[in-house]
Amino acid sequence: xxxxxxxxxxxxxxxxxxxxAGSAIRADSDVPSPENLLQEYKELQERxxxxxxxxxxxxHDLKTPLSILNGYIELLHSEKLGPLSERQRQVLQxxxxxxxxxxxxxxxxxxxxxxxxxxxxxxxxxxxxNDCLSGVCRLWSNRFQEKGIALYFLANDKLPIFPFDAPKLxxxxxxxxxxxxxxxxxxxxxxxxxEPYMWERRAESLPSGNERRRQxxxxxxxxxxxxSDTGPGIPAEFHQEVFDDFFRLPGxxxxxGTGLGLAIARRLVQGMGGKIWxxxxxGAGCKFSFLIPYKPAVAAASKGKKQ
Ligand code: ADP
Numbered sequence: 001x002x003x004x005x006x007x008x009x010x011x012x013x014x015x016x017x018x019x020x021a022g023s024a025i026r027a028d029s030d031v032p033s034p035e036n037l038l039q040e041y042k043e044l045q046e047r048x049x050x051x052x053x054x055x056x057x058x059x060h061d062l063k064t065p066l067s068i069l070n071g072y073i074e075l076l077h078s079e080k081l082g083p084l085s086e087r088q089r090q091v092l093q094x095x096x097x098x099x100x101x102x103x104x105x106x107x108x109x110x111x112x113x114x115x116x117x118x119x120x121x122x123x124x125x126x127x128x129x130n131d132c133l134s135g136v137c138r139l140w141s142n143r144f145q146e147k148g149i150a151l152y153f154l155a156n157d158k159l160p161i162f163p164f165d166a167p168k169l170x171x172x173x174x175x176x177x178x179x180x181x182x183x184x185x186x187x188x189x190x191x192x193x194x195e196p197y198m199w200e201r202r203a204e205s206l207p208s209g210n211e212r213r214r215q216x217x218x219x220x221x222x223x224x225x226x227x228s229d230t231g232p233g234i235p236a237e238f239h240q241e242v243f244d245d246f247f248r249l250p251g252x253x254x255x256x257g258t259g260l261g262l263a264i265a266r267r268l269v270q271g272m273g274g275k276i277w278x279x280x281x282x283g284a285g286c287k288f289s290f291l292i293p294y295k296p297a298v299a300a301a302s303k304g305k306k307q
């Protein structure tokens with residue numbers, strides 16, 4: 001939707017003229033009214049909704065044939081249909097890796113589309129977050145070994161059992177760990193760490209004197225989870241933008257990825273009533289952290305009801 005607004009005071013060099021009364025009136029009439037702006041906003045929202053739905057349904061249609069292809073690749077690779085030569089095994093290994101990457105892209109598009117259209121609901125169940133984090137580490141340990149990167153996680157027994165959406169938390173951690181494995185060079189280190197945290201939300205209404213004193217008694221009310229790496233880091237000017245949809249740092253466009261991993265992580269964290277951020281100095285690695293409250297916020301919790 002191209003805007004036809006023009007600044008009447010700016011004109012080409014050499015043709016500057018005083019704006020006449022008539023042109024001033026025209027400029028005023030060019031300013032879109034609040035009603036027009038609202039209408040344009042609604043149209044844009046509708047278009048985004050349609051595009052997101054189309055992306056979701058295309059991803060959904062691709063999912064089944066791709067699973068079938070991946071199944072046949074696995075079958076051939078297992079040599080149940082006959083022995084393979086070394087070259088055939090290599091080719092099948094490449095096909096297998098590409099199939100997995102495609103599956104990951106499709107999963108990202110499906111999750112993104114579900115989150116955008118409100119189709120992904122939170123489900124809070126009381127569980128042990130240490131189990132959840134060590135489970136994710138186990139899933140990734142092979143990949144780290146193959147790449148020659150150390151992955152450390154030490155369960156923290158100070159963390160209580162509290163209600164959270166375990167599959168979505170696993171997804172958030174997986175997205176952060178996957179990035180760490182992608183961007184950390186061989187010989188590097190990645191740490192996964194979780195600790196109790198006292199989160200004082202600044203946006204909340206200011207408490208009275210007594211409440212403030214009570215609040216300052218540091219009773220942790222959330223868990224802080226961090227994934228740190230020894231990769232190239234992210235320049236400060238991109239610390240907000242990396243969480244935008246389809247954003248990729250300049251120079252990393254050739255890397256595998258959709259630019260959706262962190263955007264999905266941000267939405268999932270927010271869905272659990274938390275927040276996510278990154279700290280990094282270029283050349284000195286990254287530390288992605290997020291907070292999840294022990295008690296899900298009312299809005300997030302009501303979203304959690306199964307439909
Ligand atoms: P992608 O699928 O491209 O990895 P993400 O949303 O997960 O998408 O990440 C967005 C961009 O942020 C990446 O393309 C990369 O440029 C940058 N980024 C994310 N994690 C890291 C990291 N640990 N180290 C350096 N850059 C990172």
